Amino acid sequence: MTIAGHAVVLGGGSGIGLAIAGSVARSGRSVTLMGRDGPRLAAAARGVPGARDIVCDVSDEAAVRAAFAAASAASGPIAILVNCAGIVRSASFEKTDDSDWDAMWRTNVLGAVYATRAVLPEMRPLPAGRIIHVASTAALKAYAYVSAYTASKHALLGLTRALALELARTRITVNALCPGYTDTGIVRDAVATIVAKTGRSEAAALATFTDSNPQGRLIAPDHLAGAVQWLISDAAQAVTGQALVVAGGEIM
Numbered sequence: 001m002t003i004a005g006h007a008v009v010l011g012g013g014s015g016i017g018l019a020i021a022g023s024v025a026r027s028g029r030s031v032t033l034m035g036r037d038g039p040r041l042a043a044a045a046r047g048v049p050g051a052r053d054i055v056c057d058v059s060d061e062a063a064v065r066a067a068f069a070a071a072s073a074a075s076g077p078i079a080i081l082v083n084c085a086g087i088v089r090s091a092s093f094e095k096t097d098d099s100d101w102d103a104m105w106r107t108n109v110l111g112a113v114y115a116t117r118a119v120l121p122e123m124r125p126l127p128a129g130r131i132i133h134v135a136s137t138a139a140l141k142a143y144a145y146v147s148a149y150t151a152s153k154h155a156l157l158g159l160t161r162a163l164a165l166e167l168a169r170t171r172i173t174v175n176a177l178c179p180g181y182t183d184t185g186i187v188r189d190a191v192a193t194i195v196a197k198t199g200r201s202e203a204a205a206l207a208t209f210t211d212s213n214p215q216g217r218l219i220a221p222d223h224l225a226g227a228v229q230w231l232i233s234d235a236a237q238a239v240t241g242q243a244l245v246v247a248g249g250e251i252m
Contacts, residue, residue, distance in 0.1 A: 003128050003232045007080035008032045008071055010058055010115055015184035016134055017084035019221035020050070022229050024080065025049045032071040034058075037087070058085045058111030059103075059116065069116035077122045080232055084134045085111050088186065093147045099146045108152035112159060118202040120172075130171035130232045133160050134224065137180045137247050144191040157243055164241030173240035175231055180247030182208040215248035 006025045010016035012033030025031040025048045030156040034047065034056040035041045045053035046120035052074055056067035061157055074077060085108045089100045112133050138150045139157035157176050181187055187209055194205035208215055223246050232242070245251050 003130055005079040005081055005089065005126070006030045006032065006071070006075045006077060007082065007232075008068070008115075008119070009032060009082045009084060010056070010111070011084035011086065011134075012048075012053075013037055013044045015084075015186070016179065016182060016224045017082070018044050018219045019225040021051060022048050023222070023225035024082075024232070025051055027093055029080070030075045032075055034067055034071070048077050052164050058083075058114060061110075061114045061117075062241055064111075064114040064118050069114070069248055072122060077126055078119050079123065079126050079128065080121075080130045080132075081115060081119045082132045082134070082228060085115075086134065086136075088146060090145050090148045090190075091150075095185055096218055097150050104148045104152045105155075108149070109155045109159065112156055116163065122136035123172055125171060127171065128237070129173045130169075131163070131172065132228060132231055133157075133174075133176045134146050135160070135176040135178050135243065135245050137178050137245065137251055138249055139176065139178050140243060140245070160243075161241045168234065169239060171210040173231070173237065175240060176237075176243045177224055177231075178243050178244075178245045178251070179219050179224055180248065180250045181218055182224070183220055187218060213250050217248065219246055219248065 007029050008016050009021040012021045013035035021031050021033050031051045032054045033045050033051055036057050041053045045051040054067045055171055057063045089195045134157055135156045139153040154248045160174055160176040191205045
């Protein structure tokens with residue numbers, strides 16, 4: 001059954017989320033972008049055909065419920081949920097305090113919980129549904145100096161797999177995308193920080209991220225958008241509970 005109708009993309013104002021939103025909209029589906037930064041979200045929505053934008057802080061369950069209710073009222077039942085909302089803070093374990101743990105847990109894990117709670121009641125009666133969480137290769141391996149982020153992404157993948165089992169007899173699939181280092185503002189800012197703090201060249205700083213990829217490059221956001229197009233297609237109706245790695249061979 002072709003997944004038609006309304007798609008919500010959390011974290012849709014930039015990077016991976018924006019690339020996915022544009023791809024889904026160009027395939028003829030109505031799209032609602034959600035994110036925290038209202039001006040950036042509105043600007044992003046203007047570049048996505050027919051898209052609506054709704055400001056939403058995914059760490060606030062009441063805000064998520066209200067945002068999803070508004071999205072459904074405006075564009076109909078939500079058949080596709082793509083959760084790209086996430087934050088990362090880098091520090092050694094000993095310098096990662098409770099506020100960092102709380103921020104990443106509430107956004108990266110509870111945000112997915114709240115969004116899924118909001119969407120499932122109206123998705124269940126539909127001919128088919130798709131829930132896709134954008135996790136990370138950090139859901140499958142460890143990285144130093146991002147212990148809280150790594151823990152949150154492991155938890156997100158565990159949630160994805162548990163939901164997939166609970167929903168296996170329905171027409172809803174639940175999967176995770178696990179990108180490697182991707183050409184987004186987060187990585188570009190990290191490169192600039194390395195240059196500023198170490199005096200290394202931009203190329204040397206970028207190699208910090210590309211060297212882990214056997215293809216020797218950053219992942220393009222459009223690569224993730226292509227993976228989403230497959231997951232929401234008829235061809236992927238038997239694919240659920242999976243961690244689809246888009247990382248140039250970093251994890252095999």
